Amino acid sequence: MTAVIVTRGLVKRFGRVRAVDGIDLDVRAGDVYGFLGANGSGKTTTVRMLLGLVLPTAGEVELLGRRMPRAARSVLPRVGALIEGPAHHGHLSGRANLSLLDASGPGGSWRTRRRRIDAVLEQVGLAGVGRRPVAAYSLGMRQRLGLAGALLRRPELLVLDEPTNGLDPQGIAEIRELLLELNRQGTTVFLSSHLLAEIEQMATRVGVLDRGRLVLQDRLATLTAPTGATVVRTPEPDRVRAALDGRVTAVDGERVVVKGDDPAEVNALLVGAGVPVIGLAPERPTLEEVVLAAARAAGDRVEVRERGR
Ligand SMILES: Nc1ncnc2c1ncn2[C@@H]1O[C@H](COP(=O)(O)OP(=O)(O)OP(=O)(O)O)[C@@H](O)[C@H]1O
Numbered sequence: 001m002t003a004v005i006v007t008r009g010l011v012k013r014f015g016r017v018r019a020v021d022g023i024d025l026d027v028r029a030g031d032v033y034g035f036l037g038a039n040g041s042g043k044t045t046t047v048r049m050l051l052g053l054v055l056p057t058a059g060e061v062e063l064l065g066r067r068m069p070r071a072a073r074s075v076l077p078r079v080g081a082l083i084e085g086p087a088h089h090g091h092l093s094g095r096a097n098l099s100l101l102d103a104s105g106p107g108g109s110w111r112t113r114r115r116r117i118d119a120v121l122e123q124v125g126l127a128g129v130g131r132r133p134v135a136a137y138s139l140g141m142r143q144r145l146g147l148a149g150a151l152l153r154r155p156e157l158l159v160l161d162e163p164t165n166g167l168d169p170q171g172i173a174e175i176r177e178l179l180l181e182l183n184r185q186g187t188t189v190f191l192s193s194h195l196l197a198e199i200e201q202m203a204t205r206v207g208v209l210d211r212g213r214l215v216l217q218d219r220l221a222t223l224t225a226p227t228g229a230t231v232v233r234t235p236e237p238d239r240v241r242a243a244l245d246g247r248v249t250a251v252d253g254e255r256v257v258v259k260g261d262d263p264a265e266v267n268a269l270l271v272g273a274g275v276p277v278i279g280l281a282p283e284r285p286t287l288e289e290v291v292l293a294a295a296r297a298a299g300d301r302v303e304v305r306e307r308g309r
């Protein structure tokens, strides 16, 4: 797998605050990489360092195989970026803003440029309002315009800091579909979010930032792989206990967790014993459970280290 974003021991300190605290990111070609973290955990600071907008206090960044910020001039034209609160000229239309952005890069005749701008306005759902001044745009429309700017150069890599910020549920779904479609066409997508559900719906790989530290990084499918147990839903949990003597490991309302990774086998035993079954499924941890456990484990490690001082 080709490495698309690699960081080694990346640190950013602001005075006494360690905003980013020694992270090793590993984003590969074809990933939709979900960079998850609470408010203030260091997402935007990391994204700025990836793009060479902020210099790291320590550590290294490689983007598309080249060292940043040294290779910025050759790498950045291949990267589309959207950073928190994208800046636009308010008195100009969305289209004029994109024209300015487009004109700052290479890219052919006036006609080619206009076609390219039409295409990205269409992609982000701004085709009808591209001529209105940006000052009259809603937050969600500005966010879409920022995304349009990121798409102008048909980038190999998209680096998006909270791209759905300010969008309504329908807008979020539209942007999600757009990013997944671009990914299917071969674009690697790195997106940050503080919303677990958003990452869980989109990402192939997940990195979790907790107070500047990367506490988790893995494939989503691996993180939420079946645990080897089966979840039974039944209005009569006590009768499951009786029927499957010793195999019940947890009961929570109508939800009973049973040892054994074959729901059909569990079902046969329950039906044989006359226990009403509403549902059966292999047990999987949710991303939320995995993230909370990782944050807790990381917190414990810090505590042990501090106590050792
Ligand atoms: N220019 C700066 N000067 C001083 N401190 C800063 C600066 N930029 C960020 N910080 C601090 O670094 C930490 C991480 O901030 P950052 O903006 O990277 O977090 P974030 O994960 O993007 O948060 P949010 O979800 O709110 O956007 C915070 O404690 C923040 O106050």
Ligand SMILES: [Mg+2]
Pocket: 043, 044, 045, 084, 161
């Ligand atoms: Mg941020």
